[in-house]
Amino acid sequence: MKNPYLPMLTKIEDIVIENEARDIKTFKLSFIKKEDKENFTFLPGQFAELSILGVGESPIGIASSPTEKDYLLFTVKRAGVVTTRLHRSEIGETIGIRGPLGNTYPLPDMDGKNVLIIGGGFAFTTLRSTVKYILEKKNREKYKNLTVIYGARTPGELIYKNELWEWEKLKELKTYITVDKANGDWQRHVGVVPAILKQVAPTADNTIALVCGPPIMIKYTLLALNELGFKPEQFFLSLEMRMKCGIGKCGRCNIGHKYVCKDGPVFSFAELQKLPPEY
Amino acid sequence: MKKELENYSILNKEDFNKFFNTLLGKYNIFGPSKSDKGDKLNKINSADDLMLDYKNFKMSAKEFFFPQCETLLAFDPSTGIVKNRSEDVDAKNDIIFGIRPCDALALSFFDRVFKDGAPQDPYYTEKRHRSTIISLACLEPEPTCFCNAVGCDVDSETGADIILTQLNSRYLIKSVTEKGIEILKHLKTLIPATEDDIKEKDELMAKAKSGLKSNVEVKALKKKLDDFDASFWQTVHQKCLGCGVCTYFCPTCHCFDMTDEVCNNTGRRIRTWDSCMFPLFTLHASGHNPRPSYKERMRQRILHKFNYAQENYNEIFCVGCGRCIINCPVNLDIRKVIQEILEAK
Amino acid sequence: MKSIESEIKDLIKKLFSEKKIEVFIGYENGTLPLRTTPYFVSPNDDLDKLAWNRFCSNNLAVYLPRVVAKKKGGNSCKVGILCKGCDSRSVVGLIKEKQLSRNDVFIIGIVCPGIIDTKKILSEIKSSDIEHIDEDDENIMVKFKDGKKNFRKKDHLYECCINCEFTTPFVYDTLIGDGKSSSNTITSSQKVAEFSAKSRQERWQIFEQELTKCIRCYACRNACPNCYCKECFAEQTKPKWFSVTNDLSDIIFYHIGRIFHQAGRCVDCGACVRACPMDVDLRLFTRMLVDEVKERFGYDPGLNFEEAPPLTTFASDDKQEFITEPS
Numbered sequence: 026m027k028n029p030y031l032p033m034l035t036k037i038e039d040i041v042i043e044n045e046a047r048d049i050k051t052f053k054l055s056f057i058k059k060e061d062k063e064n065f066t067f068l069p070g071q072f073a074e075l076s077i078l079g080v081g082e083s084p085i086g087i088a089s090s091p092t093e094k095d096y097l098l099f100t101v102k103r104a105g106v107v108t109t110r111l112h113r114s115e116i117g118e119t120i121g122i123r124g125p126l127g128n129t130y131p132l133p134d135m136d137g138k139n140v141l142i143i144g145g146g147f148a149f150t151t152l153r154s155t156v157k158y159i160l161e162k163k164n165r166e167k168y169k170n171l172t173v174i175y176g177a178r179t180p181g182e183l184i185y186k187n188e189l190w191e192w193e194k195l196k197e198l199k200t201y202i203t204v205d206k207a208n209g210d211w212q213r214h215v216g217v218v219p220a221i222l223k224q225v226a227p228t229a230d231n232t233i234a235l236v237c238g239p240p241i242m243i244k245y246t247l248l249a250l251n252e253l254g255f256k257p258e259q260f261f262l263s264l265e266m267r268m269k270c271g272i273g274k275c276g277r278c279n280i281g282h283k284y285v286c287k288d289g290p291v292f293s294f295a296e297l298q299k300l301p302p303e304y
Numbered sequence: 305m306k307k308e309l310e311n312y313s314i315l316n317k318e319d320f321n322k323f324f325n326t327l328l329g330k331y332n333i334f335g336p337s338k339s340d341k342g343d344k345l346n347k348i349n350s351a352d353d354l355m356l357d358y359k360n361f362k363m364s365a366k367e368f369f370f371p372q373c374e375t376l377l378a379f380d381p382s383t384g385i386v387k388n389r390s391e392d393v394d395a396k397n398d399i400i401f402g403i404r405p406c407d408a409l410a411l412s413f414f415d416r417v418f419k420d421g422a423p424q425d426p427y428y429t430e431k432r433h434r435s436t437i438i439s440l441a442c443l444e445p446e447p448t449c450f451c452n453a454v455g456c457d458v459d460s461e462t463g464a465d466i467i468l469t470q471l472n473s474r475y476l477i478k479s480v481t482e483k484g485i486e487i488l489k490h491l492k493t494l495i496p497a498t499e500d501d502i503k504e505k506d507e508l509m510a511k512a513k514s515g516l517k518s519n520v521e522v523k524a525l526k527k528k529l530d531d532f533d534a535s536f537w538q539t540v541h542q543k544c545l546g547c548g549v550c551t552y553f554c555p556t557c558h559c560f561d562m563t564d565e566v567c568n569n570t571g572r573r574i575r576t577w578d579s580c581m582f583p584l585f586t587l588h589a590s591g592h593n594p595r596p597s598y599k600e601r602m603r604q605r606i607l608h609k610f611n612y613a614q615e616n617y618n619e620i621f622c623v624g625c626g627r628c629i630i631n632c633p634v635n636l637d638i639r640k641v642i643q644e645i646l647e648a649k
Numbered sequence: 650m651k652s653i654e655s656e657i658k659d660l661i662k663k664l665f666s667e668k669k670i671e672v673f674i675g676y677e678n679g680t681l682p683l684r685t686t687p688y689f690v691s692p693n694d695d696l697d698k699l700a701w702n703r704f705c706s707n708n709l710a711v712y713l714p715r716v717v718a719k720k721k722g723g724n725s726c727k728v729g730i731l732c733k734g735c736d737s738r739s740v741v742g743l744i745k746e747k748q749l750s751r752n753d754v755f756i757i758g759i760v761c762p763g764i765i766d767t768k769k770i771l772s773e774i775k776s777s778d779i780e781h782i783d784e785d786d787e788n789i790m791v792k793f794k795d796g797k798k799n800f801r802k803k804d805h806l807y808e809c810c811i812n813c814e815f816t817t818p819f820v821y822d823t824l825i826g827d828g829k830s831s832s833n834t835i836t837s838s839q840k841v842a843e844f845s846a847k848s849r850q851e852r853w854q855i856f857e858q859e860l861t862k863c864i865r866c867y868a869c870r871n872a873c874p875n876c877y878c879k880e881c882f883a884e885q886t887k888p889k890w891f892s893v894t895n896d897l898s899d900i901i902f903y904h905i906g907r908i909f910h911q912a913g914r915c916v917d918c919g920a921c922v923r924a925c926p927m928d929v930d931l932r933l934f935t936r937m938l939v940d941e942v943k944e945r946f947g948y949d950p951g952l953n954f955e956e957a958p959p960l961t962t963f964a965s966d967d968k969q970e971f972i973t974e975p976s
């Protein structure tokens with residue numbers, strides 16, 4: 026019997042500090058065992074339980090794309106016990122990983138559609154995975170327009186900056202990067218994500234929107250999407266909850282009768298409307 | 305033999321010890337006996353240790369399959385080498401003897417979560433596979449019992465492999481599953497049951513059922529509970545102290561925590577009982593808590609049992625054993641909560 | 650008792666009609682024999698259910714911080730509460746520790762005749778099927794399935810009630826009852842005296858034995874009005890003080906931490922003992938602490954607002970023989 030509680034071991038290959046506040050880091054992990062690497066197949070939107078033996082586990086979205094074959098990326102904000110300890114880790118250390126867990130963004134159902142990616146702050150991780158995945162040549166042709174709207178409070182809080190600037194140059198997608206408050210020589214958009222969304226006004230026609238961000242951004246983004254004519258079935262949110270097992274047993278991450286770890290973390294807004302607003 | 309008598313047999317009381325000791329030769333048996341922690345499931349080494357005149361266990365039978373603290377894996381914190389927990393595999397399988405039908409039914413709910421729902425929980429499933437459940441029908445329910453109100457009964461068979469009924473000077477034994485039939489095969493102490501035996505059992509059961517005094521009616525409850533923001537939630541939680549008594553004693557509550565332990569350079573990842581009644585249960589690392597007060601936590605407990613379990617498993621995750629009623633420090637009675645919810649406009 | 654009950658009801662009605670309180674916390678009869686349960690009375694409830702009897706065991710002060718906190722932000726509002734001697738001491742403690750202010754609460758003090766230990770009575774009845782309960786001044790008469798039995802009230806009090814020196818509340822807005830009580834013969838608790846007379850090893854052994862029963866449900870903590878910490882050290886993760894297992898060492902750590910946190914604060918109301926579903930006799934240890942504080946500092950918590958809790962102050966004549974020079 027396969028033991029879903031048993032972590033696979035990985036090694037930290039690289040660590041990137043993502044923001045000015047230095048509380049968000051991206052960890053590049055590679056599997057120690059070859060079979061673990063081969064068995065770990067996932068799609069954007071899924072997460073994994075990262076663990077430091079002796080400290081504990083923490084559920085983190087997978088930031089790399091399945092098309093990035095040799096490693097996994099996890100972008101972690103320092104918050105609790107495990108993430109704080111993770112932030113003190115160094116290259117070469119061993120990290121346990123259980124996964125992939127949860128469902129995915131509905132990429133297989135999005136063939137032939139426009140894709141609108143809306144992210145805020147540090148919650149851009151699995152969306153980065155999605156963009157990266159779609160930009161892969163063989164995937165790109167399946168989808169129509171790809172639009173990315175991403176914002177943070179200040180330029181210093183944007184994550185994956187180098188990549189964002191690369192994306193801006195590509196013709197395969199349209200990228201709108203914004204900050205709530207500009208500083209220095211900021212040349213791009215200024216304004217909260219929902220406001221920029223309204224300015225950009227992407228068509229709701231034949232479009233699926235994937236949204237991830239802080240609660241306040243979500244709240245106004247939903248209103249904006251609604252104004253733009255998006256139906257609840259057309260946009261998907263990735264949720265966060267306190268989790269332990271990640272496999273629908275330990276009973277704490279439920280919203281109504283759905284478990285975020287197992288039935289989510291990705292829910293369409295239509296699904297969420299049927300669930301109690303307890304998240 | 306008549307078809308309906310096929311799965312029944314009779315064990316005379318004077319043969320009980322012989323019957324039991326034969327089983328003891330082949331199985332590890334866990335049954336009711338007295339301990340510091342009240343009547344509970346303990347390893348039984350001889351038929352004399354058994355105590356069969358109990359009403360119900362203080363703690364439910366869940367702790368056998370889902371202990372309060374269980375090692376999931378061991379590791380060496382310095383090298384990071386992970387070992388599946390070392391398990392002394394006993395050649396003998398287990399018999400869980402004499403649990404009440406409510407506890408057996410509750411195990412079938414555990415099965416739904418831990419055994420039947422993918423992915424399987426290997427720790428629970430393994431113990432479940434190696435054990436046979438022999439339950440004991442209730443002749444005298446407690447005043448706090450309300451099993452009949454939630455789809456359980458004094459002689460419910462679900463979850464059990466064999467069910468015993470104490471008749472006058474003998475036991476009526478019914479095999480419910482293949483596992484049960486297998487165990488009883490070739491036992492010389494058993495004799496065929498007659499229609500009179502069944503009749504006696506039916507009479508005893510009818511009498512036992514009449515002792516169930518609760519009149520809560522849960523059929524209409526699910527619908528009432530679909531209204532997440534109903535006003536009754538403002539009041540039903542008021543006297544709750546937020547301790548873990550109701551959930552720890554509940555035979556169906558299965559929420560757990562996972563933590564790491566390091567001691568003398570050996571590490572283990574453990575799971576321990578947790579409770580939705582505790583404020584830290586859902587507290588995010590960011591400080592946000594989706595269930596910040598007693599109200600939301602009480603609502604979660606009630607909804608999980610009486611609403612979400614129906615959505616997910618078409619079951620009510622309550623077997624009416626009454627342990628939460630007996631042990632609640634403020635006599636917050638779930639029957640009354642149900643009643644108040646049903647009566648709320 | 651009936652007349653006291655109606656006296657309380659009349660008073661509550663008056664308090665509501667004069668808008669002096671918005672909610673009242675009292676008792677109603679419970680769903681189990683010989684039990685009452687806390688009752689949150691709102692202005693329009695008819696008070697038929699309200700009960701005052703010898704089974705009103707819960708210390709209702711435990712609810713005050715959260716009920717008062719909920720009302721904050723709005724206009725000043727009062728919570729009415731029924732308090733026996735010990736409960737009123739808990740309220741005083743909460744006020745002294747700034748968990749609420751005196752203005753938040755209207756205390757109906759009640760002279761306590763001693764509360765009857767339900768478990769003591771039930772342990773003497775084999776059947777749990779109780780059909781009828783009656784009482785006179787001296788006795789509780791219980792009729793159960795296979796017979797009936799009389800229980801002398803005096804002999805079936807909670808351990809903490811047997812030795813209670815403070816049956817009359819010291820702090821209240823209205824006092825009900827005549828200030829005398831039936832159980833007020835002050836003797837030192839026999840159980841505790843026996844325990845403290847034992848050797849250190851024997852005491853530790855008993856301590857361990859009692860705590861072996863603990864299942865860490867935290868009912869003792871949550872029933873205690875003094876245990877209002879937003880995050881208990883037992884569950885803290887930053888830092889993590891000890892583990893969440895049910896190993897005896899972790900259980901002991903929890904109880905030592907909790908009990909010692911009660912020094913100079915415990916009013917010996919017995920809420921923790923009654924709440925324990927596993928019958929751990931926590932009072933053996935908490936009462937030792939109460940006696941110790943009394944002996945060392947001459948302090949009884951919860952009697953007034955002026956006297957500072959002994960562990961927050963220093964007096965030149967404090968006993969300090971426990972301070973030893975490092976050798």
